[in-house]
Amino acid sequence: MGEILGRVVATERRPNTPHQFHFWTALDSPVGIGTIVRVEGTIPVAGHLPRIFGVVVEGLSYSDLETPLHDVLGSDGEPGRADEAPTRRTEIRLYTAAVLRHVPDDPLQPVPLGAVYLASEADVAVALRMDAYLTPGANTGIPIGLYRAGATASPIYLDADFLVGPEAAHLNITGVSGLATKTSAVEWLLGSIFAHFPAKKGSVAALCFNVKGPDLCFLDQPATRLDAADLELYARLGVPAEPFANVEYFAPYTARGYSLNTLRSHESLSHNVRPLTWGLREVLQYAEVLLNKDDVDAKADALIDFIRERVVDQDFTDAMLGGPHRVQSFTDLERWFREVLRAMEEKNQEAWRTHHVATIRKVRNRLTNISTRCRGLVTDDGTVSDLPWGAFRDRGVYVVDVANLEEDAQDLIFARVVTQLRERLEKRTLGVDHVVVFVDELNKYAPSDGPDTYVRKMLLDVAERGRYLGLVLFAAQQFRSQVHRRVVGNSGTALFGRMDADELATPGYATLALATRTKLSTLDKGELMVRHPHFTQPVFVRFPRPAVLSGREGVERFPQAEEPTLEQAVARALRPLDRTITLDWVKETIALADEDEVLRARNRTLQVRPDDVQAYFRSQLKRRVAAEQIAARTRPAIRTAPGDDPYAF
Amino acid sequence: MLEGVRIEARVIPGEPVVAFGGFLDGIQRSVVASYLHVTIPVVHGTTAAAVRSRQDRTLHTWGRGPLVERALFLPAALAGRDVMAALGTAGIATYDTISADDAVTGRHPIELIGLARQAVQGRREQAEEQLAAEWCRAERTPLYVDGGIGGFADASRSPHAVGVVKSHHTLYVAAEAVATVAALTAGQRTSAFVVATRKRTRVASWYLRLRDTGDPLGGLVRIEVAEAGFDAARADLVSRWVLAEREPVALPDPRWQVMAYGIRDCEEYLRAVAG
Numbered sequence: 001m002g003e004i005l006g007r008v009v010a011t012e013r014r015p016n017t018p019h020q021f022h023f024w025t026a027l028d029s030p031v032g033i034g035t036i037v038r039v040e041g042t043i044p045v046a047g048h049l050p051r052i053f054g055v056v057v058e059g060l061s062y063s064d065l066e067t068p069l070h071d072v073l074g075s076d077g078e079p080g081r082a083d084e085a086p087t088r089r090t091e092i093r094l095y096t097a098a099v100l101r102h103v104p105d106d107p108l109q110p111v112p113l114g115a116v117y118l119a120s121e122a123d124v125a126v127a128l129r130m131d132a133y134l135t136p137g138a139n140t141g142i143p144i145g146l147y148r149a150g151a152t153a154s155p156i157y158l159d160a161d162f163l164v165g166p167e168a169a170h171l172n173i174t175g176v177s178g179l180a181t182k183t184s185a186v187e188w189l190l191g192s193i194f195a196h197f198p199a200k201k202g203s204v205a206a207l208c209f210n211v212k213g214p215d216l217c218f219l220d221q222p223a224t225r226l227d228a229a230d231l232e233l234y235a236r237l238g239v240p241a242e243p244f245a246n247v248e249y250f251a252p253y254t255a256r257g258y259s260l261n262t263l264r265s266h267e268s269l270s271h272n273v274r275p276l277t278w279g280l281r282e283v284l285q286y287a288e289v290l291l292n293k294d295d296v297d298a299k300a301d302a303l304i305d306f307i308r309e310r311v312v313d314q315d316f317t318d319a320m321l322g323g324p325h326r327v328q329s330f331t332d333l334e335r336w337f338r339e340v341l342r343a344m345e346e347k348n349q350e351a352w353r354t355h356h357v358a359t360i361r362k363v364r365n366r367l368t369n370i371s372t373r374c375r376g377l378v379t380d381d382g383t384v385s386d387l388p389w390g391a392f393r394d395r396g397v398y399v400v401d402v403a404n405l406e407e408d409a410q411d412l413i414f415a416r417v418v419t420q421l422r423e424r425l426e427k428r429t430l431g432v433d434h435v436v437v438f439v440d441e442l443n444k445y446a447p448s449d450g451p452d453t454y455v456r457k458m459l460l461d462v463a464e465r466g467r468y469l470g471l472v473l474f475a476a477q478q479f480r481s482q483v484h485r486r487v488v489g490n491s492g493t494a495l496f497g498r499m500d501a502d503e504l505a506t507p508g509y510a511t512l513a514l515a516t517r518t519k520l521s522t523l524d525k526g527e528l529m530v531r532h533p534h535f536t537q538p539v540f541v542r543f544p545r546p547a548v549l550s551g552r553e554g555v556e557r558f559p560q561a562e563e564p565t566l567e568q569a570v571a572r573a574l575r576p577l578d579r580t581i582t583l584d585w586v587k588e589t590i591a592l593a594d595e596d597e598v599l600r601a602r603n604r605t606l607q608v609r610p611d612d613v614q615a616y617f618r619s620q621l622k623r624r625v626a627a628e629q630i631a632a633r634t635r636p637a638i639r640t641a642p643g644d645d646p647y648a649f
Numbered sequence: 650m651l652e653g654v655r656i657e658a659r660v661i662p663g664e665p666v667v668a669f670g671g672f673l674d675g676i677q678r679s680v681v682a683s684y685l686h687v688t689i690p691v692v693h694g695t696t697a698a699a700v701r702s703r704q705d706r707t708l709h710t711w712g713r714g715p716l717v718e719r720a721l722f723l724p725a726a727l728a729g730r731d732v733m734a735a736l737g738t739a740g741i742a743t744y745d746t747i748s749a750d751d752a753v754t755g756r757h758p759i760e761l762i763g764l765a766r767q768a769v770q771g772r773r774e775q776a777e778e779q780l781a782a783e784w785c786r787a788e789r790t791p792l793y794v795d796g797g798i799g800g801f802a803d804a805s806r807s808p809h810a811v812g813v814v815k816s817h818h819t820l821y822v823a824a825e826a827v828a829t830v831a832a833l834t835a836g837q838r839t840s841a842f843v844v845a846t847r848k849r850t851r852v853a854s855w856y857l858r859l860r861d862t863g864d865p866l867g868g869l870v871r872i873e874v875a876e877a878g879f880d881a882a883r884a885d886l887v888s889r890w891v892l893a894e895r896e897p898v899a900l901p902d903p904r905w906q907v908m909a910y911g912i913r914d915c916e917e918y919l920r921a922v923a924g
Contacts, residue, residue: 064917066901074898085896086667087910088706090917 001040005029006095006116008039019099021054021111024092030150031056031095033519034529034540036119036127041112048104052111053119053127054097055537057513064090096513098537100127124154129534133159142196143237144189144495144530145541155237156541158493160197162533164204164434168492169467172442172483173476175497179525182476183215185495186438187546188239189474193436194395195239202433202470203394207387207421209414210262210401211440217264218554219397220247220272223547233544241547244397250276250387251401252377252409257599258569259561261376262401263551266558271576275606276400279382280330282416283370284308289415289454290373290408291366299359304367306353311336320347329382330371337364374409383603389420392431414445414455418462418471425469434470437462442477446484456484463490481506496520496529496538512538566595570602570617577605578613585614593621651853652840652881656826659838661857661885665893669811670790671702671711672911673781676919677773679766682721685728690762692722692746694769697923698776700784700792701915708914712783716776717923722746722765727756744768774800785809791890795912797873799849805875806850811887812873815907817866821854831865833858836892841884843876853879857888859895860906868906 006025010016021039025031033056041050065071075081082089102108103126117123124147125131133140134157141157148154162168171189175181190206197204210216222243226234234241249272251262259265264273287304288296296304307327310316315324316336320343325336340360344352352360371378387398400417402410418437424430439445439459446459462473463486475491477483481503488494499520503509509517516538520529526545529538549557564572571586590598601620610616652659675698682693696718702711720742725733727747736743746764747756777794781804784792791809798805798812821844822830830839833856841855852873860868874887894909902913 064901064913070898070900074896074900081896085910086669086706086893087703087708087897087914089897089910090708090914 002117002120004115005031005037005118008111008113008116009094010110010113016111018102018108018110020096021052021099022094022096023116024094025116027091027093029093030118031059031093032149033057033059033515035149036100036124036147036152036539037097038117038119038123038127039111039114040117041114043112045107045109046104050109050112051103053100053103053123054111055100055127055539056095057098057537058096058515060092060094060096062092062094098513100536101129118150118152119154120152121154124152124156128156128532128539129536130157130159132534133157133161140198140201142189143192143239144532145528145543146233146236147539147541153236156530156539158530158532159534160193160201162492164193164197164201164436164472165467165470167467168533169472170463170491171472171474171493171495172480172488172491173474173495173497174480174499174503175476175478175495176500177478179498181497181523181525181528182440183551184526184546185497185528185543186474186476187216187219187548188543190397190436190438191242191244191547192237192239194244197434203431204434204436205392205394205396205398205432206436206438207398207400207417208438209417209440210399210403211410211444212403214263214551214555215403215440216399216438217249217262217401217551218269218549218558219244219399221269221549221554221557223545223549224553225550226545226547230544233542234547237544241544243548244395246393246396247272247399248388248396249273249399249401252276252374252405252413254563255375256563257376258564258566259572260401261404263403263555263560264401264558265561267561267572269558270572275385275573275603276387276413277377277379277383277385277603278416279379279384280328280333281313281382282384282386283374283378283412284312284367286412286415286419286454287367287370289411290370296366299356300363300366303355303359303363306355307333307363307367318353320344320352330368330378330380332382334364334368337368373406374412377405377409377412379603381600381603383600383607385603385607387417387420388431389424390429390431392435394432396432411453411455414439415458418458422462422466422469422471425471434472436472436474438474438476440476442475442487443479443482444477446475446487448482448484460484460486463487479503481508492533494531496523496531497527498523498525566590566598570598573602573606574613574617577609581614589614589618590621597621650840650842651876651879652842652855652884655840656822656829656842657840658829658833659840659885661836661838661888661892663885663889665895666886666889667893668791668890669703669793669894669911670788671700671784672708672793672795672909672915673700673777673784674698674795674912674915674919675773675777676916676923677769678923679722679769681762684758685723685732688758688761689724689727690758690765691728692762692765692769693719694722694744694765694772695719695923696769696773696776697919698773698780699915699919699922700780701911701918702788703911708911710918712780712787715919715922716780718742718772718776720744720772722768724756724761724764727761744772778802778804781810791887793891793894793909793911795909795915797844797849797852797871798875799844799846799852799873802850805852805873806877808875808878810875811890812852813891813909813912814871814873815904817869817871821871822856830856830869833869835859835861835868838872838884838888841879841881844873851876853884855884855888857891859892862906870907 006023008023035056039052140160144158147156173182208216251260254261312327317324327333327336371380446456504517531538567586571583574581605617677696679692679694682691699715700711701708722744724747725745746768778801785804785807794812797814798810804810839856844854845851853876854873862868897910899905899908899910899913
């Protein structure tokens, strides 16, 4: 039963209720805010001695003085004298605990007077109702961290059914930046999910959007700062302290097109970094993302639909336009627009197929402008290098690096990637059964106020319906109060790292006791407060440092490659496909080709990934006739005039 | 007189010294529970006494805990044999408050209540005496007793019991010495004298000013120690022990000027356990 830690106390002014009770302890007890305790009732109710579990949410300390002034007077105004007094003044530690669980659950009565014990590991499991999902043979527990109080160190598990679905889903993390809370917690939790996700629930992968700096750029590299305490935590929680085994990176090109727009550009890490480029077909479906309501009125929308359904990727014929058009790229689209407008001018028409010339010009301007606005991501020529749709691997991590992209490109990537995930999970054609999507800076993408953007609507949709599909949103932000309520409200699990005091003062935290809020504002690195559907009250846990290289260390260890020349860029891009490719070979091969042609050839080679990379790459360049040495023709000598020719000059 | 020939003010040499290992106090409460035969009061009395011992500057209940007693106090002869028998059968502790000779009918109810209260007080003093005796047998550190020790049979002869009297309804000095007592300043004591009454053990005693308050009797206590082995040096040493207990101040108790914190703690403890 353990040593008695305290005793429940109740007065008329401070009574106990079914959901809250008070107890006092010795001054040296290990109780603190967040400590889980057990109360043993002494009077049987319906034949059972009640046991109540609670978590400490408030603490009070006071002495037998009526006013602080008495202490001042008693010490003659000298603070040090109190310590010199032969007797310590009587002092009380009075705690308030929120009830976690009554055993038995019924009848629900106020907490009785009784002895208070520190909860043991078994008590913690019962208190947090983890016993319901940690049963042998039906264990769906995912370790989130270790709860510690006094001599108790108890692993805390989340229920996979409520973290990844289908009962509930999604995770929201809040914490101030720079204290290694949000990204670290997600890296740790993904590792825990991969280690403990029950096999009978199917496969799971993660797709992470790297939205700032090098945060997620080194998930496949081992950590360098794991200490003995971290390793003990890993061992205790049954998670291997290793980096992720299957990680693939995707990043668009820079605007210049030579290198990928990512901080993971060190050549030794290029083997699993792929370009992310889309053509007209991939982008047109999400034109709404990039075009605001002023751009796309009903008329423009109708024309875009017409182009999407009747023009793109098919032979389009029109009596006015002459021969058939096949639009597969932005270049083709521009050509098609030009032809339509030219024909209208020739025939002096103001409308074509009910579309007014002004609408056509406007849509042409907005659509063809996309490849400029999202240069590096959207290609004019239709080259596509995409995520491995249909071939996602179990326990695979796919990182899409959008950190250095313009907002338009970021929005387009979010919209298309998440929509693809949703559609493919619905059709069961993604390759895995569940995908965890991690989005940081959620207050930017799903703000509580501001315009109703496509990205926000999409995130709301995922939050509200994703769990049925296996699409799980792990989202992080510094200010939870600034995120749309329906997104955070649909997150079954919430983690809180160290919080900003201003954020804690917002109404969303009013349900937390003042002491709990104070603890939240002073949490150490590696400490979290966890809310989970099974836990009737939040619980504090400690988690280890992630087993992957941090972004900051990663950029020091793998510094960013300098902006390459065209030849270097091609060599670097193709070398992962063919290790024999040298810079000299590239120089020789592209010597006569222009830049656009070379980049196009590189992109197509990366897209096709042929067996003979060199031959394929060469075949994508225009053939040029080699220069020939032409022998000089001997010209007949000019006949000189006879010396006696009188007309000679 | 134990020092000199008249009461004089003496400066105590040396700094206060922490020496007390325990603090003894008792409480009592009495309420009229009912009246028998219309005029005979039945008083319910509660008494409690405890020693709070000091270890590492923290006070704990010493020995076998507090002595708490609840009983009815009534004049048995006036209550009647039947009533006393019924109370005895019910297992209710009773104490007779009047001797058979004085049990004449027609006694004033208030007088009878006063007798009952004296009986309650007697029980409290007995509990205190018992604890003081146990302490003096078992411990080797001085015991701070709230009140005089002359009424204690054993402890009043022990070098380990120090009585500290806070109230001064009676001044144990001659009229010409009252001014000397009243003029004591903080840290001064009077010369020692003997307190001897018919029912009490002879003890050595002196007045000690704990605090300057402007009130002639404010901050003034009277110390009682065993007469045996007494000398001036002991009076100085015991005075230094008592002076050391001025802190922490026993606020918010209104008697804080003369009350040691250990005694306040003991009273609070007894109120908590005796109800």
